[in-house]
Amino acid sequence: MARKHNFYAGPAVLPVSVIKKAQESLFEYGDSGIGVAEMSHRSKQFDGIVDGALASIKRLYNVSDDYGIVFVQGGASMVMAINALNFVTEGGKAQFVDTGTWARRAISEVARSKAEAEVIWSGKDVAYGELPELSDLTFDPKADFVHMTSNNTIAGTQFRDFPKTEAPLFVDMSSDFFSHPINMNQFGMIYGGIQKNLGPAGSALVIVRKDLLDRIPAGLSEMLDMSVYVKKGSMYNTPAAFTIYMTSLVLDWLENDIGGLENMDKINKEKAGILYDCFDQSGGFYRPTVKNPAHRSLMNVTFRLADEALESTLITDATAAGFIGLKGHRSVGGLRASIYNSCPTESVREFVKYLNDFAAKNG
Ligand SMILES: Cc1ncc(COP(=O)(O)O)c(C=O)c1O
Missing domain, CATH: 3.40.640.10 (Type I PLP-dependent aspartate aminotransferase-like (Major domain))
Incomplete structure (x- = not known):
C-alpha cells in the first residue's frame, strides 16, 4: 500500500x-x-x-x-x-x-x-x-x-x-x-x-x-x-x-x-516555512488567511486561492494525486494543511511541488 x-x-x-x-x-x-x-x-x-x-x-x-x-x-x-x-x-x-x-x-x-x-x-x-x-x-x-x-x-x-x-x-x-x-x-x-x-x-x-x-x-x-x-x-x-x-x-x-521538543520545534518551523514560502512566491495565486507572520500557526496552515472558484478543483485534483484532508473547516471554507508533529517534511515538500505545478497550470 x-x-x-x-x-x-x-x-x-x-x-x-x-x-x-x-x-x-x-x-x-x-x-x-x-x-x-x-x-x-x-x-x-x-x-x-x-x-x-x-x-x-x-x-x-x-x-x-x-x-x-x-x-x-x-x-x-x-x-x-x-x-x-x-x-x-x-x-x-x-x-x-x-x-x-x-x-x-x-x-x-x-x-x-x-x-x-x-x-x-x-x-x-x-x-x-x-x-x-x-x-x-x-x-x-x-x-x-x-x-x-x-x-x-x-x-x-x-x-x-x-x-x-x-x-x-x-x-x-x-x-x-x-x-x-x-x-x-x-x-x-x-x-x-x-x-x-x-x-x-x-x-x-x-x-x-x-x-x-x-x-x-x-x-x-x-x-x-x-x-x-x-x-x-x-x-x-x-x-x-x-x-x-x-x-x-x-x-x-x-x-x-526526534530527540525532544527543541528538535521538534525546529522541524515544525521548517515544515511551515516551506509552505508559507510557497505562498509568498506564488505571485498572489495562494493567499495565507493569516496576514501577520507572527500570528500564523505552524500546525494548521490555512489559505485561499486568489480565484476562490478554483479551490474545489484543487481539492479534488490534489486528493486524486494523493494529498488528502485539505478542505478548510466547514465553518470557514478555503483550504487547510494540518502539518502536525508526525506529518513528514517529505509530505510538505511533495505538496509544495504539487502546488507549484497547479499554479503553473492554472495561473
Ligand atoms: C483547539 C481545539 N480545542 C478543542 C477541540 C475539541 O476537541 P475534542 O473533539 O477532543 O473534544 C478541538 C478539535 O478539533 C480543537 O482543535
Missing part, C-alpha cells in the same frame, strides 16, 4: 514506526500471549505503559510534582465542561481570549455555569485571522481562571508565548500539544484532545496544578470531578487503554527518534 500524504486536522497522521509497533502489539504485547487491546487496565503491563507515558510527559515538558497528569475520556470538550463545573465560583468569573470556535466552546461552558464568562478580547470582527498583543490584555487577578487556546485549528493562528497571570492560566493545547518547549510552571492547567499531535482519538490529556483541586466543590459526579481523575491515576473507570498505549509510543518517538 502506498500511504497518502495526510493533512487531516485530527484524527491525523501518525508516525509510521509507531503504527508498525502498534500493529505488532495488537497481536501480542511483549511476550504476554495477548494483544495490547485485550489486556486488563489493572494489569502490571498496562501500569507499565501508563507509567512510561507519564515519565515521558514529565521529561518533555519538565513537569514538577506540583502537577497531576491524567487522561480524560470525552476529549477536550469534556475537559471544558469539567472546568466550568470544577473551577468557577458562584458569582465569580473566568476570563477568556476568544480566538475562534474552540475558545467559544470553552466560553459557552462557563456561560451556563454559576459564574460569568468574561471575554477580554475577541477576534470575531477580523474573522479570527489575527491575535491580540499579550501586553494589551488586562487580566483580573481575582478571576477564577483565565482561558486561552494556544493554537486555533480552524482559523490557523497560534500563540507561542503566554502571559503571566495572577489567576490560574488554563490553556487548551489540543492542536499544538508537544510541538515546542513550554514553561509548564506558568500554567494552572494545560489540556487537549490527543487525536492531533499525540495519538488516535479517544481521550484528552490534562496537566493540572494539584493545589487547584482543593477548589472543586463537593457533591459532583465522580466522573466530572478532576480531583477523582488525579487521585485515581485516571483509573476511576476504564480509561481509553489503546489510545493511551499509542500515545506512549508517540511520546517515545518524540523523545528517541
Whole structure:
C-alpha cells in the first residue's frame, strides 16, 4: 500500500514506526500471549505503559510534582465542561481570549455555569485571522481562571508565548500539544484532545496544578470531578487503554527518534516555512488567511486561492494525486494543511511541488 500524504486536522497522521509497533502489539504485547487491546487496565503491563507515558510527559515538558497528569475520556470538550463545573465560583468569573470556535466552546461552558464568562478580547470582527498583543490584555487577578487556546485549528493562528497571570492560566493545547518547549510552571492547567499531535482519538490529556483541586466543590459526579481523575491515576473507570498505549509510543518517538521538543520545534518551523514560502512566491495565486507572520500557526496552515472558484478543483485534483484532508473547516471554507508533529517534511515538500505545478497550470 502506498500511504497518502495526510493533512487531516485530527484524527491525523501518525508516525509510521509507531503504527508498525502498534500493529505488532495488537497481536501480542511483549511476550504476554495477548494483544495490547485485550489486556486488563489493572494489569502490571498496562501500569507499565501508563507509567512510561507519564515519565515521558514529565521529561518533555519538565513537569514538577506540583502537577497531576491524567487522561480524560470525552476529549477536550469534556475537559471544558469539567472546568466550568470544577473551577468557577458562584458569582465569580473566568476570563477568556476568544480566538475562534474552540475558545467559544470553552466560553459557552462557563456561560451556563454559576459564574460569568468574561471575554477580554475577541477576534470575531477580523474573522479570527489575527491575535491580540499579550501586553494589551488586562487580566483580573481575582478571576477564577483565565482561558486561552494556544493554537486555533480552524482559523490557523497560534500563540507561542503566554502571559503571566495572577489567576490560574488554563490553556487548551489540543492542536499544538508537544510541538515546542513550554514553561509548564506558568500554567494552572494545560489540556487537549490527543487525536492531533499525540495519538488516535479517544481521550484528552490534562496537566493540572494539584493545589487547584482543593477548589472543586463537593457533591459532583465522580466522573466530572478532576480531583477523582488525579487521585485515581485516571483509573476511576476504564480509561481509553489503546489510545493511551499509542500515545506512549508517540511520546517515545518524540523523545528517541526526534530527540525532544527543541528538535521538534525546529522541524515544525521548517515544515511551515516551506509552505508559507510557497505562498509568498506564488505571485498572489495562494493567499495565507493569516496576514501577520507572527500570528500564523505552524500546525494548521490555512489559505485561499486568489480565484476562490478554483479551490474545489484543487481539492479534488490534489486528493486524486494523493494529498488528502485539505478542505478548510466547514465553518470557514478555503483550504487547510494540518502539518502536525508526525506529518513528514517529505509530505510538505511533495505538496509544495504539487502546488507549484497547479499554479503553473492554472495561473
Ligand atoms: C483547539 C481545539 N480545542 C478543542 C477541540 C475539541 O476537541 P475534542 O473533539 O477532543 O473534544 C478541538 C478539535 O478539533 C480543537 O482543535
